[in-house]
Amino acid sequence: MDIDQLKTFLLVKRVMNYSRAAELLNVTxxxxxxxIQNLEKxxxxxxxxxxxxxxxxxxEGEIFSRYAEKILDYMHEAKESIxxxxxxxxxxxxxxxxxxxxxMDVVHLFxxxxxxxxxxxxxxxxxxxxxxxxxxxxxxxxxxVRTLFTHPELSARHICDDKLVFIIGTGHRLAxxxxxxxxxxxxETMICFLRHTPIWRKVDExxxxxxxxxxxxxxxxxxxxxxxxxxxxFSIIPSLxxxxxxxxxxxxxxxxxxxKITNKVxxxxxxxxxxxxxxxxxxxxxxxxxxxxxxxVIS
DNA sequence: TATCGATTCGTCTAACGGCT
DNA sequence: AGCCGTTAGACGAATCGATA
Numbered sequence: 154m155d156i157d158q159l160k161t162f163l164l165v166k167r168v169m170n171y172s173r174a175a176e177l178l179n180v181t182x183x184x185x186x187x188x189i190q191n192l193e194k195x196x197x198x199x200x201x202x203x204x205x206x207x208x209x210x211x212x213e214g215e216i217f218s219r220y221a222e223k224i225l226d227y228m229h230e231a232k233e234s235i236x237x238x239x240x241x242x243x244x245x246x247x248x249x250x251x252x253x254x255x256x257m258d259v260v261h262l263f264x265x266x267x268x269x270x271x272x273x274x275x276x277x278x279x280x281x282x283x284x285x286x287x288x289x290x291x292x293x294x295x296x297x298v299r300t301l302f303t304h305p306e307l308s309a310r311h312i313c314d315d316k317l318v319f320i321i322g323t324g325h326r327l328a329x330x331x332x333x334x335x336x337x338x339x340x341e342t343m344i345c346f347l348r349h350t351p352i353w354r355k356v357d358e359x360x361x362x363x364x365x366x367x368x369x370x371x372x373x374x375x376x377x378x379x380x381x382x383x384x385x386x387f388s389i390i391p392s393l394x395x396x397x398x399x400x401x402x403x404x405x406x407x408x409x410x411x412x413k414i415t416n417k418v419x420x421x422x423x424x425x426x427x428x429x430x431x432x433x434x435x436x437x438x439x440x441x442x443x444x445x446x447x448x449x450v451i452s
Numbered sequence: 453t454a455t456c457g458a459t460t461c462g463t464c465t466a467a468c469g470g471c472t
Numbered sequence: 473a474g475c476c477g478t479t480a481g482a483c484g485a486a487t488c489g490a491t492a
Binding site: 170171172182183185186187190208 | 476477478
Binding site for chain 2: 474475476477479481482483484485487488489490491492
């Protein structure tokens with residue numbers, strides 16, 4: 154059984170005419186006959202009924218056609234996968250909390266360093282656990298996460314520390330305070346995102362005991378920042394998640410409890426990952442970029 | 453490992469038979 | 473008679489196995 158036979162069978166099924174199928178396949182009609190006969194021999198059944206000049210599909214032919222289509226689909230998929238191997242493809246996932254500008258900057262820098270014709274796919278994962286699974290399942294080659302879930306098949310590299318920052322809108326009553334204390338937050342509203350993650354649990358632990366602290370949980374970081382900008386309340390987010398254009402609308406404040414919470418950026422990839430040289434180059438590019446960003450912040 | 457002959461497979465043309 | 477599918481025989485390319 155070969156691909157030509159399957160294609161011929163499906164084409165005959167479509168046009169219900171051997172001669173027409175031969176014409177479309179650019180072979181002679183006996184060739185079509187031979188291909189169908191060989192298939193019938195292989196399957197030990199008739200695929201077409203002949204009623205006078207007309208042909209109809211048998212029950213066996215109907216069943217087989219479903220498998221023939223699947224086989225051709227798989228073949229197509231396999232060819233695509235192999236062609237992607239020839240043209241290297243790097244799929245990278247970022248955990249929520251990296252500004253779009255930062256992602257674009259690192260991609261831009263990487264592309265300028267990468268000499269080869271490389272296809273890049275960038276996705277945003279739900280959280281670090283989701284991205285770790287995606288790396289394990291080979292859905293992506295590289296992930297930038299904030300929580301490390303160790304696994305014998307995975308390698309991790311520390312990229313940088315991404316400080317958590319207290320943020321507030323410019324019109325909020327706390328906007329003019331230089332330092333924030335837990336007493337300042339009595340009766341305030343905190344906008345939260347991804348409260349199930351270990352980082353947020355650590356933040357919540359530090360805020361236990363604050364009276365009348367209200368919490369609003371939102372589904373996206375964009376929503377969170379919009380609400381902060383609209384002075385709905387304060388929030389605590391990784392500093393790398395703030396876009397450059399948002400910095401005029403969002404005040405960041407010193408909040409001592411945040412100094413005790415470490416928030417790392419970690420690169421995660423499979424030990425047996427193909428394109429390992431591109432993965433390492435991307436990691437190094439990200440590290441270099443972060444060193445420069447930190448320089449700017451320190452100065 | 454390279455070469456050569458035998459075998460197999462796929463396709464072709466031409467001829468044939470069945471059906472409308 | 474014309475259309476359509478099947479069969480027979482021929483040919484070339486690919487494959488296999490033996491040998492140097």
